[in-house]
Amino acid sequence: MKDWAGAAPDETSAPRRRGRRPGGGDTRAALLDAARAVFAERGYDGATVRAIAERAGVDPAMVNHWFGGKEPLFVAALDLPVDPATALNEVLPGDPEHLAERILSRFLQTWDATGAAQLSTLIQSIASHDAAAGLLREFITRVLVVKVLAAVAPDRPELRATLCGTQMFGLAFVRYVLKVEPLASADHETIIAAVAPNLQRYLTGPLP
Amino acid sequence: MKDWAGAAPDETSAPRRRGRRPGGGDTRAALLDAARAVFAERGYDGATVRAIAERAGVDPAMVNHWFGGKEPLFVAALDLPVDPATALNEVLPGDPEHLAERILSRFLQTWDATGAAQLSTLIQSIASHDAAAGLLREFITRVLVVKVLAAVAPDRPELRATLCGTQMFGLAFVRYVLKVEPLASADHETIIAAVAPNLQRYLTGPLP
Structure with missing residues (x-):
């Protein structure tokens, strides 16, 4: 994750660049910087494409x-x-009652390939900068709730999304950052068998 | 949590103070600094009282x-x-089948009183310094496994301890650092009802 210090409100409340920028990598990088600031300040729904482009000093197109759009x-x-x-x-495709196994399998593959150093940096960034935490909060709400839980959860999708978040963040933290054994070296099959029933309860099981 | 930079191996591989120090707060602070370095370098079992005292430049007594001893x-x-x-x-006292509820209730009280800022700092410290992560790893193994799970878990106490760790760290992270709603504002009763069955499975339920 990038350095989020630039998203502090007092530094970003006014556009940093007013002139039109040339195309190419500069434009893409400027849009990413501007997007981090505007999403952090206004949330996903409040951040308009126009405001992000203006902050970056480029055309909204x-x-x-x-x-390819605001969500990407x-x-x-x-x-x-x-x-x-x-x-x-x-x-998502497949039996909803085995969704937790598929999610865990996919995440473990990604995390193993990403490596502990990058995951530590990501968690450190989230813990140290409110802007990064704000973006991740938006991500959990938008992506987990809208795309996953609306499709499978019988009720209370927002609460379920945050409960799933506790299990997945905690798993990443203990396995890759703290590296506590035997979880740090456990194979995917063992972890999925141990964790999937708990994650599945958060996804589709009865909640109070 | 204190700044752990002082525990980097290249800075602490030799005693920093060789002379005997005066008593009082200086001695206590020197012992804490030395303990963080020696526990991080050697783990709990490998760190002797003598080595810590020598690093601090004080008498082992x-x-x-x-x-009151090495564990305190x-x-x-x-x-x-x-x-x-x-x-x-x-x-710990009470019905083992309701232990998760008691643990969650106690942790939520503590975390609420601690506040989000200190919890963020703690997690940031763990994510950024291997020494802090090493100490916390030792803590999970020593305290959770030996004291809690040895008393209640039918089998595989080490795996159960790390699984409990994933749930508790994840809950703290999402509620206090990410502050995702509705979990961030949920009352203790709601959280305990939602999370306790999952934590209880990690404590005493059937594992693969």
């Missing part, structure tokens, strides 16, 4: 040109190791 | 005088918001 720009601004939309489209 | 010194070095030994002694 550049958002579609470089990212949001995902790119999170700088996650894998595009969650792609990952979710892979795991 | 000062460890008993100021902390270890707990003090973690600088946690509450003494976990005291908290565990409060929750």
